[in-house]
Amino acid sequence: MASLKQLKTQFLEYVEIERGRAINTVKNYDHYLTRFLDFTKNDNPANINEEMIREFRLWLNRQSTGNNRATGETLSKKTQNYYLIALRAFLKYLARQEVKTITAEKIELAKVGERSLDLITHAELSRLLKSPKGNDLKNLRDKAILELLFSTGLRVSELCSLNRDLDLSSDELSIRGKGGKVRVVFISDDAKNAVRAYLSARKDMSDSLFVQIGNELAKKTKNGEFGSLARRSIERIVKQHATKAGISKRVTPHVMRHMFATDLLSNGADLRSVQIILGHANINTTQIYTHVTDKHLKDIHKKFHNIK
Secondary structure, three states, X not given: OOOHHHHHHHHHHHHHHOOOOOHHHHHHHHHHHHHHHHHHOOOOXXXXXXXXXXXXXXXXXXXXXXXXXXXXXXXXXXXXXXXXXXXXHHHHHHHHOOOOOXXXXXXXXXXXXXXXXXXXXXXXXXXXXXXXXXXXXXXHHHHHHHHHHHHHOOOHHHXXXXXXXXXXXXXXXXXXXXXXXXXXXXXXXXXXXXXXXXXXXXXXXXXXXXXXXXXXXXXXXXXXXXXXXXXXXXHHHHHHHHHHOOOOOOOOHHHHHHHHHHHHHHOOOOHHHHHHHHOOOOHHHHHHHHHHHOHHHHHHXXXXXXXX
16 A cells, blocks of 8 residues: 555656646645654555644644744644645545545644735825836836736736746736636736836846846846846835835835735726636635725715714
8 A cells, every 4th residue: 555655656646747836835835744644653545534634723723823932822723724634635635545544634724814915005006106217127116016916916926937028019918827728817007117118227137027127137048048037026125115105015026916906996897807817716715805895884874974
C-alpha cells in the first residue's frame, strides 16, 4: 500500500494536471498537507482518525503568525481553514482511489466572522490615482498600474501576467483567472491612455507589460531582457503611492479591487454582473460588497428617521 507521502505526491499531480489548478494553488496544498503530515508523524492513511484531526486543529489554533510573535497573535480562523480545506480535498481524493481512511465529511471548517472590507474614500482614491506625476518611465508605469487596477478590478496575479501586446483599440480584455477560467474585463479610456503613454516610453523588448525600472533591476533574464514585475513589487508600488498621497490606511492592489466592485454596485450594477466581472466562482463571495453599497437602506433611514 502506498504511503501518505506517496499519496500526497499523486494528489498534487492530480490537482495540477487533472483539475488544472494554478501552480501557486498546488504549492499551497503541498505546504498545508506537509505540515499536517509533519505534525502527525504518520504515514499510514488508515491511521488518520478524528482524534488526530482534533489534535492538529488544536495545534493550528495555537500557532503564531510568525510576524507578531511578541504579541502572541495566532493564526486566524480563515488561515486555519485553508489547512482544513486542503486536507478535505486530499481525503476526498483518497476516497475516490478507494484508500481506507477517515471521510472528508468528518472535518468541519472553523466558524469565521463576517468578512470586513478595507476601503478608502473616493477622495483618497482620486489622490492615489493622481500620485504618479511626471513623464519619466517609472511614473508612467506606476500610473498605468493604478489605472488598470481600478478600471478592471484585476487580481494582482492577473495584472502581473499581462503582456505588452494589449489591444488598446478595444474596450475589452480577456484574462485567464483562478482555475484557468477565462473572463472578459473592461478598460476605461483613462487606463488605456495611461498604458499607451507608458508603452510609448518603453525602449526595451520585453514581452511583459510591466517591467522593472531603475533601482528595481536586480538581474536580467536569459534572453537579456529585464524581468516582469512580481506580485510583491506591484504591492510595494501601490503602498508607496498611497503613502505619497497622504493615505494612512493600508492600501493594497486588493483594496483597489474592492473599490472597483463597490463603485460598480454603488452606480447600479447588479450583483450577478459584478460576480462575473470579478471572476468569483461563488456569488456569496461577491455578497460581501452589498452592505457597503445599499443606497436603498440609506434612503429609508433618511426618509423615516427624522431626527429633531
